[in-house]
Amino acid sequence: MDVAEQVTHAAHATDRLRWLADQVRKLAPPDHDVYDLVMYAEMSQEDVAGILGIPVGTVKSRLHRARRLIADAADREQLLREETR
Secondary structure, eight states: OHHHHHHHHHHHHHHHHHHHHHHHHHHHHHHHHHHHHIIOOOOOOOHHHHHHHHHHHHHHHHHHHHHHHHHHHHHHHHHHHHHHH
């Protein structure tokens, strides 16, 4: 990979990370908190439950919802890109 390709690749990776951060910020606060602690702080679901004072099942459902919402947004983004080609 030459320098131009590396720069392009890095720019696309930065765009994807920025997009993901935007999607996480759009989550409802309870889902956002769980997502941040599990995905970014790399805490176990059990630890998150203890910190937030909620059942593990609630952590799991909030994490599932957050991931689903982000995946749905990614699907919509992909459809928009395909429509503009």
